[in-house]
Amino acid sequence: MTSRNPKIALSNVGIVIVSHSPDVARGAADMVRQMVGDVVPLAWCGGAPGGGLGTNVEAILAAIDQAWSEAGVAILVDLGGAETNSEMAVEMLPHERRARVVICDAPVVEGAVMAGTEASAGSTLDQVRRTAEELRAR
Amino acid sequence: MPVDPQLQRKLIGEVARCMVGHAEELTALDQAIGDGDHGLNMKRGFEAVLAELDKTAALPMHEALKAVGMTLVMKVGGASGPLYGTLLMTLGKSFPELPTRAGVAQAFSAAVDAVKARGKSDVQMKTMLDVLVPALATLNDGGEDLYPRLRASAESAAAATVPMQAVRGRASFLGARSVGHMDPGARSSWLMVQTVADVLEREELAMKHNENRSVSR
Numbered sequence: 285m286t287s288r289n290p291k292i293a294l295s296n297v298g299i300v301i302v303s304h305s306p307d308v309a310r311g312a313a314d315m316v317r318q319m320v321g322d323v324v325p326l327a328w329c330g331g332a333p334g335g336g337l338g339t340n341v342e343a344i345l346a347a348i349d350q351a352w353s354e355a356g357v358a359i360l361v362d363l364g365g366a367e368t369n370s371e372m373a374v375e376m377l378p379h380e381r382r383a384r385v386v387i388c389d390a391p392v393v394e395g396a397v398m399a400g401t402e403a404s405a406g407s408t409l410d411q412v413r414r415t416a417e418e419l420r421a422r
Numbered sequence: 423m424p425v426d427p428q429l430q431r432k433l434i435g436e437v438a439r440c441m442v443g444h445a446e447e448l449t450a451l452d453q454a455i456g457d458g459d460h461g462l463n464m465k466r467g468f469e470a471v472l473a474e475l476d477k478t479a480a481l482p483m484h485e486a487l488k489a490v491g492m493t494l495v496m497k498v499g500g501a502s503g504p505l506y507g508t509l510l511m512t513l514g515k516s517f518p519e520l521p522t523r524a525g526v527a528q529a530f531s532a533a534v535d536a537v538k539a540r541g542k543s544d545v546q547m548k549t550m551l552d553v554l555v556p557a558l559a560t561l562n563d564g565g566e567d568l569y570p571r572l573r574a575s576a577e578s579a580a581a582a583t584v585p586m587q588a589v590r591g592r593a594s595f596l597g598a599r600s601v602g603h604m605d606p607g608a609r610s611s612w613l614m615v616q617t618v619a620d621v622l623e624r625e626e627l628a629m630k631h632n633e634n635r636s637v638s639r
Contacts, residue, residue: 332459363592368505
């Protein structure tokens with residue numbers, strides 16, 4: 285899922301996409317890849333533990349790990365349970381990582397593409413989040 | 423006295439079996455105003471709890487509650503996983519080594535607060551909190567007939583969610599159309615309160631019965 289260019293990617297903010305549907309998450313990740321290639325660490329997850337629509341704390345933790353960057357990770361979520369499970373996952377991270385993960389209040393597809401594009405420019409986690417969240421009020 | 427391991431096993435096991443047994447009803451309630459997965463999610467979570475019952479029954483009560491909570495977080499797959507998981511993990515974190523009614527009430531209060539924070543929610547929003555908050559108030563009142571009052575408060579509190587308009591969760595997307603249905607989370611919380619009250623009441627009756635027998639001997 286995540287391919288990395290070791291020269292650039294590790295310094296860019298990582299993006300995690302969490303949807304109830306694995307198809308939506310994978311599709312959104314494809315759209316981010318199309319914009320930014322492999323310069324942004326990227327991972328997605330979707331579906332309940334054991335299948336079906338839903339979200340899964342274990343899978344979210346694995347996605348954060350996969351997209352990990354020292355610059356931090358921005359998570360994009362679709363609906364309620366995706367947000368609640370992502371918040372739970374962030375709280376379960378090792379302490380030193382917790383402060384470097386944010387959940388963006390933005391639509392999952394558009395937010396992921398905007399966040400990914402911002403991250404590819406080497407922006408900070410806070411800038412990435414703000415860019416994604418500019419979509420909120422539209 | 424710490425919680426008796428047999429009683430602990432009954433509490434965890436009966437709550438879990440109750441949730442599994444009511445999966446279809448919870449799903450039907452959730453189909454009316456949500457995404458229709460509450461029953462299935464709770465079933466998956468509590469089947470995992472049942473699979474670990476031998477392990478959790480052998481732990482001290484506070485550790486067992488934390489373990490059950492963590493299983494729900496990992497296995498449920500909807501918002502109810504982190505919500506019920508947070509409830510039980512916080513209950514475990516604050517659970518007194520030698521439980522008294524006041525000590526348990528205090529731990530339950532911390533657990534309800536944690537659910538409010540996790541769900542960014544409170545009473546009157548058509549959620550599980552509409553049942554848990556009155557249950558806490560009943561527990562704090564203490565006194566005689568605690569178990570019947572707990573059951574009655576949970577039942578009427580769940581029924582009171584029917585005319586509410588949802589403010590949180592998937593049901594809030596329906597706006598006014600969420601009115602007229604019981605909240606599925608309120609129903610699962612009612613079932614939980616009812617089962618715990620039933621188990622504890624039976625336990626106390628059995629203890630009294632045994633004491634009377636040993637007195638009359």
